[in-house]
Amino acid sequence: MRALVIDDSRAIRLILGQVMKKLGFEVVDAGDGQQALDKLKSDGPFDIALVDWNMPVMNGYDFVVNARKDPQYNDMRLMMVTTETEMAQVVKALEAGANEYVMKPFTKEMIAEKLSLLGLSIE
Amino acid sequence: MEIDFNLEISQYTKDIWEQILGLEVIPTTEDFSPTEKGTTLAGCVQIMGSWEGSVELLCPAELAKKVASIMFGTNLDETSEDDIKDALGELTNMTGGNIKSLVHDADQECFLSLPAVAVSDIQMHVPGTHEVAKATFKHENHLFAVRMLKKVEKKK
Numbered sequence: 001m002r003a004l005v006i007d008d009s010r011a012i013r014l015i016l017g018q019v020m021k022k023l024g025f026e027v028v029d030a031g032d033g034q035q036a037l038d039k040l041k042s043d044g045p046f047d048i049a050l051v052d053w054n055m056p057v058m059n060g061y062d063f064v065v066n067a068r069k070d071p072q073y074n075d076m077r078l079m080m081v082t083t084e085t086e087m088a089q090v091v092k093a094l095e096a097g098a099n100e101y102v103m104k105p106f107t108k109e110m111i112a113e114k115l116s117l118l119g120l121s122i123e
Numbered sequence: 124m125e126i127d128f129n130l131e132i133s134q135y136t137k138d139i140w141e142q143i144l145g146l147e148v149i150p151t152t153e154d155f156s157p158t159e160k161g162t163t164l165a166g167c168v169q170i171m172g173s174w175e176g177s178v179e180l181l182c183p184a185e186l187a188k189k190v191a192s193i194m195f196g197t198n199l200d201e202t203s204e205d206d207i208k209d210a211l212g213e214l215t216n217m218t219g220g221n222i223k224s225l226v227h228d229a230d231q232e233c234f235l236s237l238p239a240v241a242v243s244d245i246q247m248h249v250p251g252t253h254e255v256a257k258a259t260f261k262h263e264n265h266l267f268a269v270r271m272l273k274k275v276e277k278k279k
Contacts, residue, residue, distance in 0.1 A: 009212065010205075011209050011210045012213055014194070014195060014196070015143070015194060054237060083216055083223075083235065084235070085220060085224040086223075086227060086233070088229065088232075104216075104220065105143045106142070107142050
């Protein structure tokens with residue numbers, strides 16, 4: 001299975017990428033929402049995108065809205081992985097088409113549990 | 124009920140440093156002042172909306188380098204300045220995001236800025252704000268601090 005990790009922090013892309021690789025995923029990353037939309041076209045399809053909220057150029061919420069506009073990405077799961085911890089933000093992301101929500105700081109176990117809920121467990 | 128910001132900051136900071144870095148940090152009553160501790164990096168995020176102010180993470184350069192080397196999985200001497208700024212920026216972002224969830228008004232929107240990181244040997248000054256909390260932590264022989272600054276409300 002393939003995962004797209006989207007975060008403006010290189011450190012988080014690396015850490016989250018390593019978590020996903022340990023969980024059996026092939027990983028591609030992007031530094032903002034626009035780059036991620038480009039990667040969907042150039043490197044897709046992906047089974048899941050893990051999406052930060054606050055990023056330059058295009059934020060994670062706008063990425064979710066744009067990705068969900070295109071029916072070819074309907075099967076891709078979208079998981080927000082973010083410091084935006086308020087319920088209103090969670091609801092907003094879910095209404096826009098995100099499937100799951102993980103708050104930073106995360107652990108490998110938290111990510112694995114959410115993947116399992118989405119039917120994406122490999123281990 | 125009044126929120127004990129120092130207590131909340133202590134808990135968030137311990138969780139973030141342990142879960143992301145695997146490092147134990149201990150709240151301390153010792154004071155950390157950048158003016159006394161040599162080169163310090165200051166990470167800062169702004170909170171805007173129903174609550175306005177900023178959150179700062181003040182970290183000695185040596186500890187910031189250790190943080191970056193853990194996050195990037197590099198040796199200390201291979202860790203670049205960009206790695207250090209990225210790592211400290213993300214820790215500041217996580218700290219600020221968690222603090223924002225404490226202070227915002229649920230009926231109004233509240234936004235977190237992207238993090239900024241600066242190298243400084245003096246205490247950072249954010250005009251028009253006052254310090255509402257400062258928690259100092261110890262990791263091995265290093266001290267570091269998290270400050271919470273609130274925008275001064277104009278008199279009507």
